[in-house]
Amino acid sequence: MQQAVVRPPTHNSADADLAIDDLVRDDRVRADVYTDAHLFDLEMERVFNRAWIFMAHESQVPNAGDFVTSAIGRQPVIVVRDAKGAINVLYNRCPHRGAIVCRESEGNTHRFACPYHGWNFRIDGELSGIPFRSAYDDEFLQSEDLSLARVARVENYRGFVFACASHDGPSLVDYIGxxxxxxxxxxxxxxxxxxxxxxxxxxxxxxxxxxxxxxxxxxxxxxxxxxxxxxxxxxxxxxxxxxxxxxxxxxxxxxxxxxxxxxxxxxxxxxxxxxxxxxxxxxxxxxxxxxxxxxxxxxxxxxxxxxxxxxxxxxxxxxxxxxxxxxxxxxxxxxxxxxxxxxxxxxxxxxxxxxxxxxxxxxxxxxxxxxxxxxxxxxxxxxxxxxxxxxxxxxxxxxxxxxxxxxxxxxxxxxxxxxxxxxxxxxxxxxxxxxxxxxxxxxxxxxx
The missing domain is CATH 3.90.380.10 (Naphthalene 1,2-dioxygenase Alpha Subunit; Chain A, domain 1)
Incomplete structure (x- = not known):
């Protein structure tokens, strides 16, 4: 396993490399772990993208079309109950040009529509419409996944809904211990x-x-x-x-x-x-x-x-x-x-x-x-x-x-x-x- 390094650390010389292993001891941590922007970016990738992150309580989305917006680190997501009663966690990003498709913090809807070019999606995230779609080749439309992307794993423990951006790792019950x-x-x-x-x-x-x-x-x-x-x-x-x-x-x-x-x-x-x-x-x-x-x-x-x-x-x-x-x-x-x-x-x-x-x-x-x-x-x-x-x-x-x-x-x-x-x-x-x-x-x- 290769050890990660961060450049440059806040509290050492600017040309030094500081190994992650050097930041944490049994009884203390370097001040850098709270102040270094490079470390923060790494946390978003290696902590928040691997951990189970709380999304919502199921009572916040009791009915089909009910949604709340949430986040995994800095990644915006939508927590929405679909027509079959399942709670989905979708990345809040249009697959066309990247705009957020839902700005509201909560609500009820029958679809999500991108404000940029009008692409729209069902409440399970599936693409339901592209304005003026004749300009796209059928081969392109059939070969690309143009629905809202799903977060890798979603689990619900007695009403508490968590999501994990990684396909690997412990189950939610094992994780929360x-x-x-x-x-x-x-x-x-x-x-x-x-x-x-x-x-x-x-x-x-x-x-x-x-x-x-x-x-x-x-x-x-x-x-x-x-x-x-x-x-x-x-x-x-x-x-x-x-x-x-x-x-x-x-x-x-x-x-x-x-x-x-x-x-x-x-x-x-x-x-x-x-x-x-x-x-x-x-x-x-x-x-x-x-x-x-x-x-x-x-x-x-x-x-x-x-x-x-x-x-x-x-x-x-x-x-x-x-x-x-x-x-x-x-x-x-x-x-x-x-x-x-x-x-x-x-x-x-x-x-x-x-x-x-x-x-x-x-x-x-x-x-x-x-x-x-x-x-x-x-x-x-x-x-x-x-x-x-x-x-x-x-x-x-x-x-x-x-x-x-x-x-x-x-x-x-x-x-x-x-x-x-x-x-x-x-x-x-x-x-x-x-x-x-x-x-x-x-x-x-x-x-x-």
């Missing part, structure tokens, strides 16, 4: 076995690298500091989840700067597994407070029986599930889908859809939406802090020294988890981020 448990528990907690996404989307951009948001979804070290304005006396945050009686506890009574101080968050765990998949578990009732609503609990008992319902509630400890490299799902509390889309090395788009639970009282779903606004909207009390930090990090990394970004919390102290290659640490450790970079290094080092 332990995060399957988070989706299963999320749906088991629905009295109907379903969730849906129909309350709208928060969409915003920040000036920073895409990996910053993915890593932040696993970072329980930062809340007392980045979100200090939301922390009340006693170390509890403002209320962030429907039906919670208090906010999340983020500080213990001891000064965090004392030598033997430990974070309150370390009663939870962070897991990092194969293919960069990672998640947080926080055994805190405020993270699943909606399950304390009597009507909600009764709905679970009616579906599962009392013993099984109580087991499901007790096991609802997964907080953030981070599907590398494109998705964060909050699977308990203020449940939402958060998609991370790279625009350039220094610009990232984030889209957040609140998830609602089918079969629960209406006030529960209204509460989930309300607290999504408090937590992850562009005008929230929490996500705005994170966006400011991402921009400060990207600005700070323009300094040439030091060369490294540290990911050393918990190195050498982790224990094995139940899944292949899974390591487990306390929630403030950087275990999940290290798992992400191990897979990043693997993908970026492979030329084929």
């Amino acid at each position: 332990p995060l399957k448990d988070g989706i299963d528990n999320l749906l088991d907690r629905s009295p109907s076995g379903e969730v849906f996404v129909s309350a709208g989307v928060h969409r915003y951009r920040y000036k920073g690298n895409w990996k910053m948001q993915l890593e932040n979804g696993l970072d329980e070290y930062h809340p007392p500091f980045s979100h200090a304005s939301t922390v009340r006396p006693g170390g509890q945050q403002l209320q962030r989840a429907y039906a919670a009686k208090t906010g999340y506890k983020v500080l213990s009574d001891k000064d965090p700067n004392e030598a033997d101080a430990k974070s309150h968050y370390d009663h939870g765990e962070v897991h990092g597994a194969r293919y960069g998949q990672a998640y947080l578990t926080i055994p805190d009732a405020t993270r699943r407070s909606e399950l304390e609503v009597p009507e909600y609990r009764q709905g679970l008992i009616d579906r599962h029986g009392e013993q099984r319902a109580l087991e499901i509630i007790e096991n609802s400890n997964m907080s953030n599930a981070v599907f590398y490299p494109s998705l964060i799902v909050r699977v308990s509390g203020n449940m939402h889908i958060r998609v991370v889309r790279p625009i350039s090395v220094g610009e990232t788009e984030v889209l957040v859809w609140p998830m609602q639970v089918k079969g629960v009282p209406e006030q529960v779903n209204k509460g989930i939406v309300r607290y999504a606004n408090v937590h992850v909207s562009v005008s929230s009390f929490v996500q705005t802090d994170d966006l400011e930090i991402f921009e400060r990090v990207y600005e700070g990394l323009q300094a040439r020294q030091p060369q490294w970004v540290m990911l050393a919390r918990g190195v050498g102290r982790e224990w094995d988890g139940p899944y292949p290659d899974e390591k487990v640490g306390y929630a403030t450790w950087e275990t999940g981020m290290r798992a992400q970079f191990r897979y990043w290094k693997q993908l970026m080092s492979e030329n084929t």
